[in-house]
Amino acid sequence: MGKTVTTYLIDGDPQGIQYAFISNKICQMFVIPRSNLAYLNEQEKLHKPAFYILIGEDESTKPQAYIGETENFRERVKDHDNKKLFWQKALIFVSKDADLTKADVQYLEHKAIVSAKKANTFVLSDNEQVPKAPNLPEYRLDTIDEFFEDVKFLASFIGCNIFNLAKPKVEHLFYTKGRGCDATGFYNSDGFTVLKGSVIVPKMGPSFKWKEKREKMLREYTMFKGAKLIMTSDKTFSSPSTAADFCIGSSNNGWLVWKDKDGNTLDSVYRKQLE
Known part of the structure; x- marks a missing residue:
């Protein structure tokens, strides 16, 4: 079944800031290069609970990533900007509609680390431990599980194969x-x-x-x-x-x-x- 993905280049640069979402879905992905973090001051959605991935290259043959969650990405990334050298851009996932809760993004972080370790396509040096999944009500689990499927699709859409599992025919x-x-x-x-x-x-x-x-x-x-x-x-x-x-x-x-x-x-x- 086909999907429609809307991508908007904030500054008209294919390598610059962009956001993307799938039609009729609530998951929205912002892609922000490290050199453009000033944009966070302008985007109120990124001052709220979010699930995120920092990606970059290091000296190994695998790319490197850090998977995290936060109640305010703008504030959280300040620490990453000071302490983590490897990353080159951030993928931040928020809801287009009602805000995600702290428990929602903790659950997304848990699922993402498990999936990324299984795929084994990125080095996750700073995600050695898998955080415990919070207890979500059943109706919310269904919603956030669907949200995570959209996270995986949007990450793959921009060429980030951190969750991709090989599927041989x-x-x-x-x-x-x-x-x-x-x-x-x-x-x-x-x-x-x-x-x-x-x-x-x-x-x-x-x-x-x-x-x-x-x-x-x-x-x-x-x-x-x-x-x-x-x-x-x-x-x-x-x-x-x-x-x-x-x-x-x-x-x-x-x-x-x-x-x-x-x-x-x-x-x-x-x-x-x-x-």
Whole structure:
């Protein structure tokens, strides 16, 4: 079923302040770069209870995030601006209609941290503990659960995959066994996802071009079980070839080395669709 998302660029800059919401929904997302925090002085909605995510890059291969809740984001972010160095922009979620309560945003924080840890796409160094979920009445649980589904959709809409879980289509699983690896994955609009449990080649060939980055990724996404190096979570790569290079430890044409159970290459399944 289709959805209509309204996005407004406050200052006309695609990389600047914006807000977005789904038609007929109460969840509203503000996206505010760290360099534009002065906007908080103008927006009264952000002086009220809110659920938020701070996102940014660090030296690791995964992006970093902090998930939190507050009764007043404008006041809370002052502390984050002074003490947290990594973040580059804030995603703040509020209600378009009646204000969220303190218990509502605490519940959203609980659900978000659980979901983000399960997805394992961001480093959550400052969210090591999962806060206890507050007791909400049943009618309110339904409302806030629906609100959180909209949070996940809007975050994904702007390219933040912090809650995204890989959803393979069984009929389109692909495999590669180059240099002794035994990896499984699938291809979709996000890229090529290598699935948890895949066996990865530890060593790299002499001509491998991104050794340092691969070594970091191996530390973050794999662990040895006996003599085998195993993926501990799903990982989506921008292209099938990058995924194959990571798994095999050498340069490959991913369109050819990924094959389904019938031996069809990824190329023959996807690139030939229009022929």
